[in-house]
Amino acid sequence: MTKELEIEYKNMLDQQEYSRLLKTFDVKAEEIQTQTNHYFDTKEFDLKAKRCALRIRVKDENFECTLKTPAPEGNFEITDSLTAEQAQNMLEGVSFHAPEVSAALDELGVEEKGLERFGSLTTHRIEFPYKDGLLVIDHSEYGESEDYEVEFEVQNAERGRKQFLEFLKEQDIPLRPADKKIARFMKSIQS
Numbered sequence: 795m796t797k798e799l800e801i802e803y804k805n806m807l808d809q810q811e812y813s814r815l816l817k818t819f820d821v822k823a824e825e826i827q828t829q830t831n832h833y834f835d836t837k838e839f840d841l842k843a844k845r846c847a848l849r850i851r852v853k854d855e856n857f858e859c860t861l862k863t864p865a866p867e868g869n870f871e872i873t874d875s876l877t878a879e880q881a882q883n884m885l886e887g888v889s890f891h892a893p894e895v896s897a898a899l900d901e902l903g904v905e906e907k908g909l910e911r912f913g914s915l916t917t918h919r920i921e922f923p924y925k926d927g928l929l930v931i932d933h934s935e936y937g938e939s940e941d942y943e944v945e946f947e948v949q950n951a952e953r954g955r956k957q958f959l960e961f962l963k964e965q966d967i968p969l970r971p972a973d974k975k976i977a978r979f980m981k982s983i984q985s
Contacts, residue, residue, distance in 0.1 A: 801868035802947045803958040804972035811967050812942035815931050821920050829853035830916045833976055836908045847976045850881055857881035859892035867951045872898045915979050925957045939982045943972050
């Protein structure tokens with residue numbers, strides 16, 4: 795289990811900007827990693843109402859369950875590693891194998907037996923160190939939708955925001971605020 799503070803800045807990209815960034819940073823096709831997030835909530839969307847998000851992420855042969863909760867600056871992430879069998883059981887609603895996430899759900903008053911998977915989003919991701927943080931360039935696909943974004947994950951919110959805005963200016967990318975992936979996914983299934 796890990797519990798981390800996540801501070802990140804995001805900006806939507808168009809397809810040309812995405813392609814240009816891959817060229818600028820000399821990204822090779824084999825460097826792009828694919829991951830799939832499977833999102834969960836109750837039928838009443840209790841987690842969404844509390845500004846929380848729950849997912850199982852599958853990346854290569856690694857599986858993890860993460861609960862994101864609001865923090866004064868960014869989000870807290872509570873993550874449990876899973877085996878392939880545990881992840882499959884959770885995806886099928888057979889059982890719940892994430893003890894630290896389960897404890898945090900209890901604190902939120904959300905029962906794990908009421909959780910349902912409501913969809914999946916696949917992201918093709920590049921990430922690398924940049925200045926004082928981690929630069930992430932994503933192409934996401936969900937349902938009939940796809941989009942592109944750049945994220946900058948940092949430890950220091952003030953310095954990170956300044957560096958991210960400088961990056962956008964240097965790359966001639968207009969400021970386009972980005973919702974979290976789960977919010978964009980939810981909008982796509984509600985329309």
